[in-house]
Amino acid sequence: MAYYKTNGIGCSYNWCTGKLSLVCLYNHDGAATAVKNLYTKGGAGDTCAKCEPNKNQENCVNGLCQVPLSYGPTTPTICPNALSNNAVWVTDDLRTIALDMHNYYRRLLATGWAKDKQTVYAKTAAAMPELTYDCDLELEIMNGLIDCPGKPVATRKSLANNYKVFKPYNTPTEEALQKVMDIP
Structure with missing residues (x-):
């Protein structure tokens, strides 16, 4: 200290x-x-x-x-190669938050607590797997975002992606992720 x-x-x-x-x-x-x-x-x-x-x-x-902070990006543990590809600013904290939020909503659905417009609550799932973080998928989506296309990123046909635009553009990363995950 x-x-x-x-x-x-x-x-x-x-x-x-x-x-x-x-x-x-x-x-x-x-x-x-x-x-x-x-x-x-x-x-x-x-x-x-x-x-x-x-x-x-x-x-x-x-x-x-008073001195300027010497910034040195930490080596990610979830995706160790992230610093050498386009995911330089995606932190392990952000990866964990995204994964936890997705699994939270999947749990709500799997246990029958997700609200459904037709039946009040969705039916429980017989087999809803927990998501794990896939660094190859991150790399693919980051490569698609490199030019900031302003629309959903085209990926391999077998993949789906969530896409949402909101303002202001300078929203803190964690708050932006929360807005993306907000389910109306």
Whole structure:
């Protein structure tokens, strides 16, 4: 937490067996064996005396040096090759959210809790398989989206895809996915 090279943090939480677990990750590891000093110690009045880029107090705000975040895309675990294809901005979080939302609605249908316009609730399913994430399908759809066609992407005949356009275009990714999955 106090390592001077750290300039980025990401946190998440989850309820685990009745306890709230909060986990934060830093973009540089101050606990690594190669790290000899967490930060350079200063004397009285030295707070922010060596802030980058000019080694002075110009970029000091409330005792901390203001520096740009050094972004380094994390290696995805669900689709490890995503960074080398067109899915650079699809994160594992987004993949998990999409998969969980699809399976949520499939469960509603399979268990007879999905609303149906004709019979109030749809009939239960005899065998509704749980979806798993397919990286090859992601690659195919990303290759079709590369030129932003503004219409459903043409894929192999045996595949179907969901397509929805909404505004504003700068909606946060998670909110956009929620809008796509909203069932009227």
